[in-house]
Amino acid sequence: MSKMSAEEIINFIGNSKKTTPVKVYLQGDVTKISFPSEVNVFKSNDLAIIIGDFKKIYPILEQNKLTDYYVETIAQNSAVPMLDIKNINARIEPGAIIRDQVEIGDGAVIMMGAVINIGAEIGNDSMIDMGAVLGGRAIVGTNSHIGANAVLAGVVEPASAQPVRIGNNVVVGANAVVLEGIQVGDDAVIGAGSVVTKDVASGTVVAGVPAKILKEKDQKTTDKTKIESTLRKL
Numbered sequence: 595m596s597k598m599s600a601e602e603i604i605n606f607i608g609n610s611k612k613t614t615p616v617k618v619y620l621q622g623d624v625t626k627i628s629f630p631s632e633v634n635v636f637k638s639n640d641l642a643i644i645i646g647d648f649k650k651i652y653p654i655l656e657q658n659k660l661t662d663y664y665v666e667t668i669a670q671n672s673a674v675p676m677l678d679i680k681n682i683n684a685r686i687e688p689g690a691i692i693r694d695q696v697e698i699g700d701g702a703v704i705m706m707g708a709v710i711n712i713g714a715e716i717g718n719d720s721m722i723d724m725g726a727v728l729g730g731r732a733i734v735g736t737n738s739h740i741g742a743n744a745v746l747a748g749v750v751e752p753a754s755a756q757p758v759r760i761g762n763n764v765v766v767g768a769n770a771v772v773l774e775g776i777q778v779g780d781d782a783v784i785g786a787g788s789v790v791t792k793d794v795a796s797g798t799v800v801a802g803v804p805a806k807i808l809k810e811k812d813q814k815t816t817d818k819t820k821i822e823s824t825l826r827k828l
Contacts, residue, residue: 598695600731600753603713606695607750612671614648622660629654674712685828690722699736701826711748717762719826731757734764737821741768741786749774761796765819770805781811783819 598606620627624642629635633646644651648667655663677692684702686692692710699718704710707725714728717736722728726740729748734740744766749755756775760766764778767786772778778794785801785808794800799808799815809815 597697597715598713600713600750600755603695603730603750604753607673607712610673612673613675614670615668615672616646616648616651617666618644618651618655619664620644620654620660621662624659626659627654627657683828685826701828703826705742711750713750713757714748719821719823721821721825723768729758732760733757734760735762735780737762738764738766739819739821740766741770743768744770744772746772747774747776763821765821767801783811783815 620642621640623640624637625639629644630650632650633644636643674693677694677696679686679692682698683700684698684704686704687706689706690704690708692704693712695712696710697715698704699716699720701719702716703721705722705724708722710722710728711730713731715733716722717734717738719736720734720738722740723742725743727745728734729746730750732746732748738760740746746758746760749757758772758774758776760778761780761782763781766772766784767788769786770784770788770790772784772790776790776793778784779796781797782794783799784790784794784805788801788805789803790800791804797811799811800806801808
């Protein structure tokens with residue numbers, strides 16, 4: 595998949611066909627219903643499950659051939675579908691929300707509740723922990739860890755804005771926030787709960803609100819923030 599610029603993402607969203615995807619359970623004389631070709635249909639004599647855009651499905655619900663129906667809706671006028679993750683060589687746990695046009699490297703780990711927006715990039719062997727948010731176009735290098743509930747701010751608009759870039763072998767602590775356009779160098783450590791408002795140099799440890807340099811990364815910090823390769827095994 596080719597990387598998309600901010601302008602391309604904006605056009606992708608703006609020009610996309612907006613859909614309201616639903617799953618509908620139908621009961622009644624479903625064999626006599628003519629289903630649109632755009633709708634996926636799984637049916638027996640008196641029961642059907644149909645999946646598609648509600649605009650196409652709604653007329654079916656008005657037919658008197660039905661005795662009952664139930665509609666499950668997951669979005670309204672959505673512009674971006676979810677990423678098809680079946681062939682991605684990574685560990686993606688239940689409950690992660692990953693939009694289309696996201697790149698996920700080999701051996702990466704996406705934990706429960708993570709939210710990854712359009713245009714984000716995740717390098718090989720990096721972990722996005724529970725509840726973390728990667729905004730639009732956020733970039734995470736290889737072998738890094740984005741802690742639980744951390745936020746990498748998104749910058750789909752304005753198109754001229756620079757995305758957050760997290761380097762290789764970086765640890766971002768739980769509940770930390772990295773603001774738009776911030777660049778975090780390789781081997782850096784961002785303390786839990788920090789708000790990062792300035793670029794972070796490689797090999798430094800920062801913490802606080804706003805985050806400030808505490809020290810150069812030493813062996814003690816390296817040991818405490820070690821990335822565990824075993825967790826990346828597939």
